[in-house]
Amino acid sequence: MKRPASKGTGKGAKTRRRPRGTGASSVYESLKTKILNLELKPGTLLDETELSRHYHLSRSPVREALIRLSAEGLVETPRNRSSMVSQLDFSALPAYFDAMQLLYRLSARLASKNRSQAGVAILKEIESALERAHERVDVLSIVQLNRDFHAAIADMTRNPFIMNWMKTLLDQGQRVFRLYLASFGDRVPLPKLSQHHAMIRAIERGDADAAERAGKADAQGLIEEVVHALGNLPSADLDLSEVAERAVRRII
Amino acid sequence: MKRPASKGTGKGAKTRRRPRGTGASSVYESLKTKILNLELKPGTLLDETELSRHYHLSRSPVREALIRLSAEGLVETPRNRSSMVSQLDFSALPAYFDAMQLLYRLSARLASKNRSQAGVAILKEIESALERAHERVDVLSIVQLNRDFHAAIADMTRNPFIMNWMKTLLDQGQRVFRLYLASFGDRVPLPKLSQHHAMIRAIERGDADAAERAGKADAQGLIEEVVHALGNLPSADLDLSEVAERAVRRII
DNA sequence: ATCGCGCATTTCGTATGCAACTTGCCTACA
DNA sequence: TGTAGGCAAGTTGCATACGAAATGCGCGAT
Numbered sequence: 244m245k246r247p248a249s250k251g252t253g254k255g256a257k258t259r260r261r262p263r264g265t266g267a268s269s270v271y272e273s274l275k276t277k278i279l280n281l282e283l284k285p286g287t288l289l290d291e292t293e294l295s296r297h298y299h300l301s302r303s304p305v306r307e308a309l310i311r312l313s314a315e316g317l318v319e320t321p322r323n324r325s326s327m328v329s330q331l332d333f334s335a336l337p338a339y340f341d342a343m344q345l346l347y348r349l350s351a352r353l354a355s356k357n358r359s360q361a362g363v364a365i366l367k368e369i370e371s372a373l374e375r376a377h378e379r380v381d382v383l384s385i386v387q388l389n390r391d392f393h394a395a396i397a398d399m400t401r402n403p404f405i406m407n408w409m410k411t412l413l414d415q416g417q418r419v420f421r422l423y424l425a426s427f428g429d430r431v432p433l434p435k436l437s438q439h440h441a442m443i444r445a446i447e448r449g450d451a452d453a454a455e456r457a458g459k460a461d462a463q464g465l466i467e468e469v470v471h472a473l474g475n476l477p478s479a480d481l482d483l484s485e486v487a488e489r490a491v492r493r494i495i
Numbered sequence: 496m497k498r499p500a501s502k503g504t505g506k507g508a509k510t511r512r513r514p515r516g517t518g519a520s521s522v523y524e525s526l527k528t529k530i531l532n533l534e535l536k537p538g539t540l541l542d543e544t545e546l547s548r549h550y551h552l553s554r555s556p557v558r559e560a561l562i563r564l565s566a567e568g569l570v571e572t573p574r575n576r577s578s579m580v581s582q583l584d585f586s587a588l589p590a591y592f593d594a595m596q597l598l599y600r601l602s603a604r605l606a607s608k609n610r611s612q613a614g615v616a617i618l619k620e621i622e623s624a625l626e627r628a629h630e631r632v633d634v635l636s637i638v639q640l641n642r643d644f645h646a647a648i649a650d651m652t653r654n655p656f657i658m659n660w661m662k663t664l665l666d667q668g669q670r671v672f673r674l675y676l677a678s679f680g681d682r683v684p685l686p687k688l689s690q691h692h693a694m695i696r697a698i699e700r701g702d703a704d705a706a707e708r709a710g711k712a713d714a715q716g717l718i719e720e721v722v723h724a725l726g727n728l729p730s731a732d733l734d735l736s737e738v739a740e741r742a743v744r745r746i747i
Numbered sequence: 748a749t750c751g752c753g754c755a756t757t758t759c760g761t762a763t764g765c766a767a768c769t770t771g772c773c774t775a776c777a
Numbered sequence: 778t779g780t781a782g783g784c785a786a787g788t789t790g791c792a793t794a795c796g797a798a799a800t801g802c803g804c805g806a807t
């Protein structure tokens with residue numbers, strides 16, 4: 244195993260060696276994307292040696308990537324045993340939805356207080372991209388852009404803590420969202436966009452209460468649909484009534 | 496540099512090699528404690544080789560510890576350069592206090608809804624330990640127990656996301672809290688405990704509104720004091736009026 | 748036939764080696 | 778005197794090496 248002379252995967256030509264310090268990050272990004280898109284299913288074993296062969300790197304940078312992913316909760320690493328893609332814990336869905344609704348409402352409210360032309364412009368841009376993705380029925384883009392939309396609202400709060408929480412939460416939920424959309428095959432229902440529009444308008448005019456209401460409605464719409472969709476999945480042995488009940492509860 | 500045959504620093508005799516897999520964790524714990532207690536000051540350079548010598552380990556486990564700390568934001572690692580203890584960013588204090596007040600209120604509210612005898616008992620136990628630490632003027636314990644108190648409330652929410660946010664936030668703030676207490680030398684004012692009591696009572700009888708009010712008051716008391724204390728510190732070149740203003744604002 | 752035990756294999760945790768990148772200093776030159 | 782360039786030292790990022798823990802399998806005993 245001299246050297247992967249072929250270097251088959253691309254990178255074209257002799258690829259001036261990737262800049263020192265990017266190896267671990269590229270593995271991290273790649274694995275994270277695959278995990279969030281469910282290309283790597285929950286429970287998949289991540290063998291360090293195998294990964295290092297796949298990425299044409301040694302175990303050190305691969306290990307670094309796994310450590311970072313495990314800090315984010317996307318990977319679990321039992322002591323002295325193989326890392327694995329962390330399970331989608333459906334029993335944690337009620338808590339997840341509580342946290343999501345809270346952050347949607349909170350970020351919408353704070354964003355409307357800190358609004359800026361630039362921020363609103365970004366929102367509108369993402370939203371129009373999201374509409375185009377809906378028309379193309381481009382599920383991966385829909386998931387990604389929905390994430391970007393809420394991340395952008397979180398950015399407008401200018402609160403690094405809330406921004407962080409929101410992004411981590413969105414990442415965690417992306418897998419469930421992906422599963423939900425997959426359950427519909429091509430027939431994607433799109434009730435969320437109206438709430439997005441309402442949210443943008445409320446933020447634009449600085450109406451915190453309306454923004455919060457829209458955020459709440461957006462969250463609830465998503466929750467109810469996911470609950471309904473997962474109800475038809477065999478994997479969901481969860482008491483959905485609890486989820487549904489929490490979905491309509493005011494936690495604050 | 497064959498091997499530190501002397502093994503000078505202790506660990507006594509041949510110390511049945513520490514169980515495989517604990518090296519990185521012990522370095523992580525040790526560094527984290529030192530950072531949070533300000534034994535390692537913000538900006539301190541963390542040289543991997545030096546640390547590996549200090550802990551009698553190789554660079555690999557040290558590196559893993561640094562990666563995990565950097566994922567938590569306690570350490571910053573510029574590419575190809577030495578890691579360093581992350582700076583205390585006083586300009587982020589307003590955002591921090593916003594987040595703190597939010598979590599105090601939220602966790603108190605949810606805890607009062609999910610209350611259990613066991614949970615309340617834990618709170619009371621921590622609180623009495625906190626009082627004893629106050630009497631001893633044991634600053635390190637006060638900081639630690641105050642953290643434990645709010646972490647315990649977060650645990651009572653049964654929401655892993657909120658628990659995580661709270662714990663990360665408490666860790667981040669521990670350094671500021673420590674700095675604040677240090678600014679008083681031995682004369683530690685203790686206005687917080689009354690709110691703690693109110694919070695426990697409210698949680699005990701399931702009064703969500705009262706619990707939230709107590710949480711808010713606890714946060715505000717702390718905020719106002721820290722603002723006041725830091726105002727007397729040369730390092731605080733921050734516009735404290737903004738912090739003070741936010742301290743009394745309803746963010747939801 | 749089932750269960751328990753020991754050995755071989757696999758994979759991880761840690762140690763060590765090496766090359767690249769950064770940095771500071773020293774020198775040469777305008 | 779001030780600035781640019783090069784050399785040397787130091788530290789990281791990645792590769793490789795090695796021992797230990799865990800897993801799986803085969804064999805024997807009950």
